[in-house]
Amino acid sequence: MTAVNFPALVPTGRSYTPGVFPEQQFQSQNGSVIRVRYGNQRYSSSLSLTFANITDASAASILENYVAVMGDDKYVVFTDSNVAAGVSTVLVPWIQETNSLLRWKYASPPSVESIKPELSTVTCEFIGELEGA
Amino acid sequence: MARYYAGQDGSVELGGQPVAKVAQWSLTATTDALEVTTLSERARTFTAGVRGATGALTVLYYQDAPVKLLNQLNQDTDADAGIGATARLKLKFDTKFFEFDAVLTSAELSCVVGEVMRVNVNFTMSGDFIKENQAVTY
Numbered sequence: 001m002t003a004v005n006f007p008a009l010v011p012t013g014r015s016y017t018p019g020v021f022p023e024q025q026f027q028s029q030n031g032s033v034i035r036v037r038y039g040n041q042r043y044s045s046s047l048s049l050t051f052a053n054i055t056d057a058s059a060a061s062i063l064e065n066y067v068a069v070m071g072d073d074k075y076v077v078f079t080d081s082n083v084a085a086g087v088s089t090v091l092v093p094w095i096q097e098t099n100s101l102l103r104w105k106y107a108s109p110p111s112v113e114s115i116k117p118e119l120s121t122v123t124c125e126f127i128g129e130l131e132g133a
Numbered sequence: 134m135a136r137y138y139a140g141q142d143g144s145v146e147l148g149g150q151p152v153a154k155v156a157q158w159s160l161t162a163t164t165d166a167l168e169v170t171t172l173s174e175r176a177r178t179f180t181a182g183v184r185g186a187t188g189a190l191t192v193l194y195y196q197d198a199p200v201k202l203l204n205q206l207n208q209d210t211d212a213d214a215g216i217g218a219t220a221r222l223k224l225k226f227d228t229k230f231f232e233f234d235a236v237l238t239s240a241e242l243s244c245v246v247g248e249v250m251r252v253n254v255n256f257t258m259s260g261d262f263i264k265e266n267q268a269v270t271y
Contacts (some may be wrong), residue, residue, distance in 0.1 A: 010173050011172055012168070012170060013172070052168060053167040053169045115167065116167075116182055119167065
């Protein structure tokens with residue numbers, strides 16, 4: 001898998017969840033729980049981004065990034081000057097997933113909402129996937 | 134010497150017909166402020182959105198008015214057929230004016246002891262100001 005840089009756009013809204021660990025949970029009738037852990041790497045982290053009231057040219061650059069990433073075996077790379085802008089340095093590795101083996105892929109196609117002539121609001125959903133081993 | 138305008142300079146036309154006995158008109162032009170603040174900024178930033186305008190007229194109510202505003206608002210059988218639900222409104226002062234299409238959105242008829250009966254009409258602009266006829270620089 002090769003990396004594709006996300007366009008130089010700073011989001012107006014951002015939501016991140018770190019994902020879960022692969023495990024099976026068994027609960028007995030008395031309520032006690034046993035977990036069988038299948039790995040020590042989290043997966044399915046998610047990142048939701050909103051780019052409110054951006055130019056149509058910027059919206060098009062996101063759509064082109066979607067095609068470039070999902071049309072081939074590639075993943076998205078964020079930098080601290082675009083998607084991770086505005087967060088403290090301690091949080092940047094989480095947003096970028098540089099502290100894990102996860103790679104950002106589009107979870108769904110970007111949604112483009114037209115606001116007024118030449119202005120759009122774009123929402124993107126990303127999922128962190130473990131690179132195939 | 135600078136020329137100032139006063140209420141005596143004002144008048145109104147609706148659908149090309151003068152509205153007689155106008156006591157007051159007002160116009161408020163607005164533009165939406167669309168927020169474009171990004172997550173790396175510490176102060177809110179905005180860009181201009183869609184323009185619009187609303188306003189109000191106060192007209193003294195009397196018999197045989199050339200434009201029956203209440204009928205016009207209701208678009209009933211006594212409304213002037215030549216003036217549609219969306220009518221051309223012209224707010225004038227002296228030789229200057231604002232001209233635009235407007236929907237009459239409400240009319241309030243009040244009858245008070247010691248006062249002349251009057252109708253307060255509110256309107257909302259439909260579309261933009263008609264610039265080719267605009268005599269006002271604003």
